[in-house]
Amino acid sequence: MQNVCERCKPGYNTTDDGLNCVCMPGTWHSCVSGSCTCLSCDKGMFCPGGWRQAKNYAPEDQKGQRLSCEQATVVGAASPINTTTIRANGLTTKSSGAKRPQDCVPMPGFYLASTGRNTQKAALCPKSTYSPGYGRIRQCLKCQSGTEEKPDADYATDVAELSPSSNKMLRVNRTDVCQVGPGRYLVQNVVRDCPAGSFRKAWSQTIESNSRYCFTCPPGVTTNSTRATDQTACNVVAPGVSMNMSTLESAQTQAAAGDNSLASNDVALCPYGTYFPGGVIDSTTNTTCLTCPFGTTTQFLGAASINECQIPPGYYIKVATLGDTLTTCPTNVSGQGYYRSGWTSYTDITARDTTGTTACTACGVGILSALTDIDELGGGNDTSKLVAGSSFSCYIEAGWGMVPAGVVNNTLQYSAVECSNNTYGVANKTYGLQSTPCKPCQRNLITLQPASTNYTQCVNPAGFGYSPGGATGEMSSSVVQCDRCPAGFEFTNGPGSCSACPAGKYQPGYLGNDASGSTPNFGAGLSCLTCPTTLSVYISSNGTEKEFNSTGTTYRTGAASRDECVPKTAQLGIDVGTKFFGNNALLSNITISGSLTSPEGCMDTNCGSTQCCFVQFDYAYRKNGTGGPATRSCLVVKMDAASSSVTNNLLYYKMLPSDAIAAASLTKGGVEAKAMSSGLYARCSLPIAWTAAEVYDDHKAIGKKIANTIPASNLTECKRRCDMMSICWGFTVQGGQCQLRGGIDEQDVRSFFRNPADSTTQGW
Known part of the structure; x- marks a missing residue:
């Protein structure tokens, strides 16, 4: 009897001994009711094919098995296999007909926790990571620096939660998983903290425009730190700003709504006499600005420190049992006036006393003072209220003179004198501290009373006449005897010919000082005197005293007094x-x-x-x-x-x-x-x-x-x-x-x- 070999059906391979037919790789051997065939390997599984080495009529498990991607478990014909099972395992194949375990890939939201044929297993991506799937990655992709997963995102934490009825999500998409959190914003693909003075409330995807900016706090308000997440963090009021809680809360509401019109608003500044170093609003007073001590004031609105509380010109701090208070300098005490110039700190102990006679500067013995300077207590705009705020407040009455009285604490002092008989003083009430001596009448002329105010009150004594040189019993007989020029003039072409002093010079007139030779002595009435060279002292930046000289000039011809000289x-x-x-x-x-x-x-x-x-x-x-x-x-x-x-x-x-x-x-x-x-x-x-x-x-x-x-x-x-x-x-x-x-x-x-x-x- 002759044996005749039959060829294997399509889809089968012949074993090495030629006696068996097994399924080709990518297919598996399925027998249902005695009818067997090789079927294409289902998606989500791999089929290595039958054993080519099988002998003696190979058993069914050697003709070609279907294996699950997870741990190579055999999946028989009767085993259920569906998308739910695959989704729970987290492993699948890109298509049907897979032949090797290496053809198995994680599904979106999973990564390969193990890669051995019989241990291969997928796991869910952890928090703030993601996986688009279908690649044999050993770990999920991390969110870019600064982005993170929203805390209340409904992602599955266990495969048991992936039932058909579950709404749990998988970490699949970077845009969905990796978001910009509150208090941060995205700029040039880098997540940064919202700077101080701004905030951001929402979680946002990186593709959303609102992830790219923070909301700005209202004008005049900032935050205590960076990365603020809510408008209520805008509660730190800037130094020098005046604000109450109602105003702040209203502005916060507008800022949270993105109202950009706030940016152009001017903030209210602390008024004169108050300051605010910055910080939160005082809950007891419901305001920010603090009152300067002792009633002192500030030189400008919006003061930020108590150190800006100062005593203005014309004031001192009066020390009293019931409390120290800011008080104006006295004008006249015991026949002497007082003033105080310049601003000084409220802590300056030299500007404090009980009466103001030491805290304020004395004009000098017999020199009075008046209210002449604008009161700068409330900003310096009220011309109806005046104080003694400079040496210009000091004055002498008509008919008086002012003379130097020595130097005290490096300061030249003056005193007032009533001009005696045969002299005359200033014509009107005269302000300012400067040497203004009583001027003598011309030779042999007298006054009929003290405190004369003008040279015209110098008259001849009884029985005398008058010549340009003074009172005499004699009369001049020649122009040669006209040898003195009036104030503001000098000789040009000899006696009897006087011309006005040029700019830069002055001549006070004949004051009884006879000239010696051709030297033009002061008060000789001969030649004009050159304005003095003024030595000025200033303090350089490192506290060193510097000096410079300046020549003087006048700005009119015929100047009669040195007082008209000004430095260039x-x-x-x-x-x-x-x-x-x-x-x-x-x-x-x-x-x-x-x-x-x-x-x-x-x-x-x-x-x-x-x-x-x-x-x-x-x-x-x-x-x-x-x-x-x-x-x-x-x-x-x-x-x-x-x-x-x-x-x-x-x-x-x-x-x-x-x-x-x-x-x-x-x-x-x-x-x-x-x-x-x-x-x-x-x-x-x-x-x-x-x-x-x-x-x-x-x-x-x-x-x-x-x-x-x-x-x-x-x-x-x-x-x-x-x-x-x-x-x-x-x-x-x-x-x-x-x-x-x-x-x-x-x-x-x-x-x-x-x-x-x-x-x-x-x-x-």
């Missing part, structure tokens, strides 16, 4: 401030080198003789934060002197008397008395470019506005107001309005002005 160069007084201009861009920045390393060198090199010249010299001694010198700067602006025909775009500044500056040089600090005006003002044309730059407003471009505007047509009132205020260095005239200007304080800056050359045509 003077420093802005520290009681006024240290800077003329708040906008440095308006000035030229001169390269510092050689002699320019000092204010004098800066002026000498850059200031000519025909223009008004302003110099702001910045020592920059402490500005680099280390206590050592930084980069110095020399800022200069020059303006043309303006004639009297010019009426707009003008800058007027005080010309300070030489004697006042010389006296000030003896005081502590060097420039305390320099704000007293000589009554003269330099008139300069403001640069045309400044008009276009709109620098005449209240924002400190040209000093700071210190009083309400005055019609420019009333220049006399402008000057009077500025004379009354120790903090006023000048005023601008623009657009028909006059605005008084004060200095601006800045560490290490010293400011100087140099007057133009002698001129009698400018109409100062």
Whole structure:
């Protein structure tokens, strides 16, 4: 009998012995009711195929098995296999017909926890990770730095939660899983904390626009730290800001709604006499601003520290049993007046006493005082209330004189005297501390009473006539005997020919001092005297006293008194401030080198003789934060002197008397008395470019506005107001309005002005 071999059916492989047919890889052997066939391996399983080495009519388990991806468990024909099972296992294949365990991949939301054939297993992605699936990854992808999973996200934590009825989610998509949390925002693909002063409440996907910004706290309010998550964190009020809880809560609500209109709101500043160092609103007072001690005040709105509480000019702190209080300096006590100039700290013990006679400065024996300076207690705008706030408050009555009375604590003292018979004093009540001696009548003339006020009260004694040389019984018979010139004049072509003193010189008239030879003695009535050279003292940035000399000049011909002499160069007084201009861009920045390393060198090199010249010299001694010198700067602006025909775009500044500056040089600090005006003002044309730059407003471009505007047509009132205020260095005239200007304080800056050359045509 001959055996005939049959060929295996399609889909089968022949075993090595040729006696058996087994399924090919990617299929499995399925027998149902005696009918067997090789079926394609189901998705989610792998089928390695039958054993080629099978012998002796291979058993069913060698003809080709279906194995689950998870741990290679055999899945028979009767075993249920569905998407639920696969989803629970977390392993699948990309398609049917898989042949190897390596064809098994994690489903989305899973990763391979084990890769051995019989141990292969998937696990759920942990918190803040994700997996898109279908790749044999050994761990899930982490969220990018800064992003994280939302805490209340409903993700499955166990495969048991993945039933058909479960709504649990898998961590599949980075956008869904990795979000930007509250208090943070996304910028250039990097998550950053919301900076202080901002907040963000919501969780946001990185593709959402609201993940890219934080909401800004209301103006004047910030947060205690970064990464604020709610508008209520905006509860730290900025220093100097006035706010109550109702206002804050309303602003917080608007900020949380994204109302950007808040950004343009001006915050309310603490009023004069109050301060706020910053922080939360006091729950008991429901406000931020704190009252300065003893009724003291501040120089500006929005003070941020108790150290800004100061005693204004004209005040002292009166020490009393029931409590110390801010009180105005007394005017006249026992025939002597008092004043107090400049601002000082409320802690200054030298500005405290029981009566004000030691805290305030005595004018001098017999010198009275009056209320002449604007009260700066509430901002310095009330011209109806005056105080004795400068030495200009001191005065002598008509017919009196004022003479030096020695030096006390480096300060020149004065006393008043009633002019005796045969002398005469000031013609009217005269303010300010300066040497004003009684003037003797001309030779042989007498007065009929003390306290005469004018040379016309000097008369002949009984029985005498009068000649230009004085009273005589004799009469002059020749012009040669006319050998004295009246005040303000000097001899030019010999006796009898007098001409007015030129600018820069003065002649007080004949005071009984006979000349010796040709030397023009003071009071000899012969030749004009040159205005004195003034030694000025200023304090440099490191506390060192510096000195510079300035020649003097007058601004009219025929000057009769040394009081009309003003220095060509003077420093802005520290009681006024240290800077003329708040906008440095308006000035030229001169390269510092050689002699320019000092204010004098800066002026000498850059200031000519025909223009008004302003110099702001910045020592920059402490500005680099280390206590050592930084980069110095020399800022200069020059303006043309303006004639009297010019009426707009003008800058007027005080010309300070030489004697006042010389006296000030003896005081502590060097420039305390320099704000007293000589009554003269330099008139300069403001640069045309400044008009276009709109620098005449209240924002400190040209000093700071210190009083309400005055019609420019009333220049006399402008000057009077500025004379009354120790903090006023000048005023601008623009657009028909006059605005008084004060200095601006800045560490290490010293400011100087140099007057133009002698001129009698400018109409100062």
